[in-house]
Amino acid sequence: MGFGNQSESFVEKKSPRKKKDGGNEEEEEEETGCWVRLRFMGSCMSSRSRVDNSLSGRTATPYAESKPEKEKSRDQQVVSVSSTTTTSNAETASSTPKYSEELKVASQLRKFTFIDLKLATRNFRPESLLGEGGFGCVFKGWIEENGTAPVKPGTGLTVAVKTLNVEGLQGHKEWLAEVDFLGNLPHPNLVKLVGYCIEDDHRLLVYEFMPRGSLENHLFRRSLPLPWSIRMKVALGAAKGLAFLHEEAQRPVIYRDFKTSNILLDADYNAKLSDFGLAKDGPEGDKSHVSTRVMGTYGYAAPEYVMTGHLTSKSDVYSFGVVLLEMLTGRRSMDKNRPNGEHNLVEWARPHLGDKRSFFRILDPRLEGHFSIKGAQKAAQLAAQCLSRDPKARPRMSEVVETLKPLPNLKDMASSSYYFQTMQSDRVRLLNITNLTHHRNQEQKNHRLHWRIEAEKLHRQWTTVCR
Known part of the structure; x- marks a missing residue:
């Protein structure tokens, strides 16, 4: 899933709902941000979520990566999962004793608060959405060049903020894997992990922004x-x-x-x-x-x-x-x-x-x-x-x-190249021959159909005269 600026919008946007009586501004934002409550950082899985099939024929596991409707089934996740090992992400999270004990990260990573990333992405609003995948939604945000505080859009450091969807395929274990590998493996051809957020139910990762997408x-x-x-x-x-x-x-x-x-x-x-x-x-x-x-x-x-x-x-x-x-x-x-x-x-x-x-x-x-x-x-x-x-x-x-x-x-x-030009000429000639053959076959088919209709008319007229 890309962290770049993808002009072909991955996710259809829904109009904000009106604030109910007695509600507050925070509740209204929760309904607009990626269709779900911000408390759980959203299940960005739209109705276009793809069903991933196990090649072994066992339990299929859902995987979502937002794409245009006509392409929604192009990629399918290969996931072999036995019924005895399948657990929800919520169960996995609740059964993990102390996340801080599991988290082994490089010292250069920045640790963000949830409120910082919420403000950096403009409250995770749909206009900031870059895409989504099995992990969750990815939002565009802006932070200080050398810090963690949010800044005005278009200033500071542009980042991609990936959120954990607690109801999705991937969970805390995959989140830890991302931090562990990217946090300790700096290389020009691996996307840079800027930092992370682990706070209550929230699991977020902050990457460098890749402007040309995937x-x-x-x-x-x-x-x-x-x-x-x-x-x-x-x-x-x-x-x-x-x-x-x-x-x-x-x-x-x-x-x-x-x-x-x-x-x-x-x-x-x-x-x-x-x-x-x-x-x-x-x-x-x-x-x-x-x-x-x-x-x-x-x-x-x-x-x-x-x-x-x-x-x-x-x-x-x-x-x-x-x-x-x-x-x-x-x-x-x-x-x-x-x-x-x-x-x-x-x-x-x-x-x-x-x-x-x-x-x-x-x-x-x-x-x-x-x-x-x-x-x-x-x-x-x-x-x-x-x-x-x-x-x-x-x-x-x-x-x-x-x-x-x-x-x-x-x-x-x-x-x-002379060879390529000759090959192209042969390809065009073959295509013309194919089209001509198809055209002639269609003409013959139409001709036979015409005479069959005429024969049926004559047969009906002859039957009527005989009566």
């Missing part, structure tokens, strides 16, 4: 296509973030939910990973994997992880391959609106990735030839390696970074 928005919701060089720049930045988690952090971390909506972009299109609620410490010592419940997002999760629950860094590498494929093709990992055989992006594209000639056919047509031929070939080969069915055959993320480094700067544009 990669998902740029790939799938905006009318203008993301340029090739920027796509490769974003891929490189995201790869550096994963490589840091896997190979450079003091303790290895498996991200577990790598997808386009969790890749945020700053003003210069530098990619940063966000949402560490599902992250896990990687295996240490002689252990080869971590055994967990299967959680993630349908279409991105590695097949061996889905089948066994064995989580390794190569699970993240597979997810990176899916995202890289989305960037190459301009298609979502799962899209039921596509023709049969094209719903699953990986299965549709896999046969073309190793073919130097046919892989051009799966590239995003909106690029219109404005991409590097060598770069596209290298990226397609890399995606194929990351998506290998054998986890051991997948590259390490540091190797992925080295492969991607030169790609943003390659200048051999396909639009000026």
